[in-house]
Amino acid sequence: MITTAVFLPLIAAIIAGAMAFTNTGDDKAKKARLDMMAQYVTCGGLLLSAIFAIVIFKDVALGGNAQTVQLFSWIESGSLNISWALRVDSLTAVMMIVVTVVSAMVHVYSIGYMSHDPDVPRFMAYLSLFTFFMLMLVTADNLVQMFFGWEGVGLSSYLLIGFWYNKPSANAAAIKAFVVNRVGDFGFALGIFTVFMMFDSVNLDEIFTAVPMKANDTISVFGGQFHGLTVACLLLFVGAMGKSAQLGLHTWLPDAMEGPTPVSALIHAATMVTAGVFMVARLSPLFEYSEVALSVVTIVGGSTAIFAATIACTQTDIKRVIAYSTCSQLGYMFFACGVSAYSAGIFHLMTHGFFKALLFLGAGSVIHAMSDEQDMRKMGGIRKMIPVTYALMWVGSLALAGIWPFAGFYSKDIILEAAWGAHTLTGGYAFWMGILAAFLTAFYSWRVILMTFHGESRADERVLAHVHESPKVMLVPLIVLAAGALFAGYIGYESFVGQKGVEFWGSAILVLDSHQALEAAHHAPFWVKYLPLGVGVAGIGLAYVLYMWKPAIPALIVDQIRPLYTFVHNKWYFDEAYDFLFVKPAFYIGRNLWKTGDGALIDGLGPDGLSAVTLNLAKRVARLQSGYLYHYVFAMLGGIIVLITMYMLLGG
Amino acid sequence: MTEIPNMVPVIPEIFVAVIGMALLMLGVFQKAADDATEVKTAHLVSRLGMISLVLTMMLVATVAGSTFNTFSGMFVSDPFAVYFKILILFASALTLAISHNYMENQGIARFEYTVLVIFATLGMMIMISASNLMSLYLGLEMQSLSLYVIATFNRDDERSTEAGLKYFVLGAVASGMLLYGSSLVYGFSGTTDFQMLGNMFDGDHAPDASLGLIVGIVFILAGLSFKVSAVPFHMWTPDVYEGAPTPVTAFFSVGPKIAAIALFIRVMVGPFGDLVQHWQQIIVLISVASMLLGAFAAINQTNIKRMMAYSSIGHVGYALIGLVVANEAGVRGIMIYMAVYLFMNIGAFACILTMRRAGRMVEKISDLSGLSKTHPMVAAALAIFMFSMAGIPPLAGFFSKLYIFFAAVESGFFALAIIGVLSSVVGAFYYLRIIKVVYFDPPDETLDTPIDRNLGYVIFGTALIVVLFFAFPGIIIDGASAAAAAMFTK
16 A cells, blocks of 8 residues: 555656647647546546555554565665665654645646646646655655655756746746755765765665664764764755755745746645655654754754745745745754754644645635736735635634644744753754744734735736636635644644654654753743744734734835845845855856867867868868879879888888 | 599589570570560570579588689689678679669660679689689689670760770779789799798798889789779779769679779788788778778768769778788678678668669769658668768677777777778768758759669668678678688688
8 A cells, every 4th residue: 555655646647747748739629638637647646645645644653553665676786785665654654644635735726726727737747746756755765765756856846846948937946946956965965975884774774773883983074083973964964955945055945936836835835845854854863863963953944944034024926925934934843853853843844734835825826816916016905805715824824823723833832842942052042043933924924914915906907807716626625734734733732742752753753862852842931832922923913013004114114224124135145145156157167168168179179170171181182083094093103102112111 | 644623612603604604695696676675685684694693602602611722723712712702692693683773774774784794703703712813813804804894884875984994994004013913923933823922931931022022912912902992093983983884883882892802811811921011011001091081082072973982992991901900800800891891882872773863863962862751761771871881880880890990909000990980980971961961951853753673672681781780790700700710721
């Protein structure tokens, strides 16, 4: 059943992909039939896969029946033994549920959202292919297979961001996502090499058993001796940073919003970007033995949380706001892992998967209604026209802001409490950054709601005339996700991070006795427990003041802090800095090598020069052939004279 | 008291001679006044000629395996000779197969053509089996005289007669050189027998070779170079190839060339094998010059037959690398090379023979444009032959070059191998240009369809051999290995 659940999306992707290659010409009816078939196949496959995932979850996580399915051997070379195997424990089971359920909902939603697109089968094939790779990633039994899934989701992400390949901005965004991820993946690959060097294996089980013995080993890097596990973990974390868009390698995520909205919901909110968090949790037995690596994870996570939240407050594109919000929430998950509260991180990953997908799909619904308008400055006052979407956006935002009893309340609280409970300097830093970010989160969430749905409409009349509620096929997935955003936190709390946690996770996550942040979290003082809720409410209140009751104030504030605002609005100038530091020099070097190095030097002396010389020679040689007999005889006699002379001079 | 020589090894030659004469008689007595019967007779003779050539091939095969010396050492039949004779017979039979339709269309379908081809074949067989300078000359002249005539076979066409005349005059000069060389060799050594010449220079005596003898060898070498059209004795080739009727050109490019290469090996490796350091440099020069000229001069050609002439000069240059190496691997390389060359060339010429517009033959390279639309199969076959000639794997032409270059590198002739590879890069240009014209240039006027059935068979068969060589290389390579080994066991 595990195998079926993992491979169903692949089969669906292949079938739908084959349909994408079928040329229908101008036959509209045939195309519609083909589109529908592709939709049925992929949605059917995913729904079935999701049902299997729930059954597997019941068996594995609740029944405590972790297992590994061996498929077949992949690489056998010396001491390197890698096989295709599906390792399913509680961690994987949770991920499988998140991936398949969200993916199934996105598939169904796409039927409505992409109904006017000419390339439906291709889109559905990509979505299913992505899901397969994601499942491969989370079920990996060894690091190489995980890398396979890791690269696979990167590929699908690239294909989907650039899905509308006629749009130059979409292509640029796709390339940017791919290139930035390459930096992270390089780190990941180096991390795998380091692990293999230390443990002589890439199989998770073998590594985990050997970790305590290697805990104090050092390895030599560039001549210096370093703590081996720290080096390995930091390198692996670079990979996680790339995929999960953490500070420094985050620049691709907002641009990735060029892709169709269902893609943003599935890949750039709920699943792929959480792969980094999953990886850190999966490798908890490694990270646990490196204090330095854990501290780095905490600091990066905390910084990303606040950094992205500030930017989200100044953006006007509805999808970009949510994208930065995703970035910020991923920061929460990471610093949870950094203080060894892996289960809290995964808990937030799950709840976030539901409400962020909900928010994205809701935003998609708004965009759909507004005739593909994404700029919030051109929206407003449409809550009466699309009431269901409006209500669902409220649910999603409440969950995101961490308001009781929505899912985000449970997961975000436990993370912040764990950060406080770690009683370390880095934990404290993360705690306060997290509180600040929580305030901003609530603020920008309501900024979105108020700018989009309330007040006077700023859209032009033609657009307004067309505003309509989305079809049922789009609303039903939203409602399912909203149910998740409502109840996932309450239901999961006890098992994931509460008293049943140890039993629930089994051996999937390792936490050393010296790292009991999660335990301490449950004994946090009153103010720690209720501060996140308090700042959340405060943030909402501020948003109401600024954008509902006194709409003139934001402009005044912006005027007061103009330099700071410009700095944040321009995303802390990360893109510009990278452009200056890496992109421009790379282009400069590339252009130089191309124009002077390749064009002038190599082509000039090589192919072009040679062919010119060749043609010239050919002309001269052809002129020798005069057609006169006596010339020919002369050549023969001359030839023999040359030969005999040569013999006398050389041969004799 | 002279004893009767052993006739058994000569049976194939005797058979060919008898058949040639019988067909001549048949033609003469069948000859009637009107054109229709003349064509019919020509057709019949051509068919019979083809059948008897195939029968000869079987006869040749029966004497394969061992070495016979007969006619007082004038004639030798060894695996080397058998291998080359079979190639020659293939060349002649395939030539007859692709000729008839052309001859009929040009209004020159006469039975003499077949008879001349058969006599030329006989001459070549004698050349290959010659083991005395006298029998060498005998075979060579018999072949050449027949070829002079068929070069002018379209005697109402100026270009054809011009080609024949040029070939004749230049051929006579070359024959003169060969004879002069032979007389020098005889004068300085006292014998014309290969065996005895070989013994004379055996081992320690090699440095004793006198200057006069070496000059004689150089003259012989020049005469043979003319026959294989190696630079600088190649000048006749483009003009004759262009002027002669196309099937004749096809025959020229394979039959006589293969026979002359065989003779080249026979003479240089046999009696003068121990003098290798004396003539090696000369062959290097000829080989390099041929490769380079073949590569460069072909680029500017617009007539496809002229282009093929330069291409054949280049191919001879490659083959001669094997002779420079002058060991078993080298000779084996030449033998494989010539076998592959035979099939590629006949195939390519068969494709050229399909180029007909409104009943008239056309032979400009640009006339091939759009061939892929009108004759997709022929276009594909032509592409295969061109790719093979350019030496693109996995086609036969790649492997034949590979064996040659491999032999050269193994014996330390790196410079030669490098020049060979580089000139085949230049050569690739004009081969690939044909493919470009065939597949990518818009057609101005379409060529006639359908093509002659015999041509179709030949094209299909040769293309199949070129394509499948890599799968079943054993047939050719084993034969070549055995034959090359025979050359080096004394």
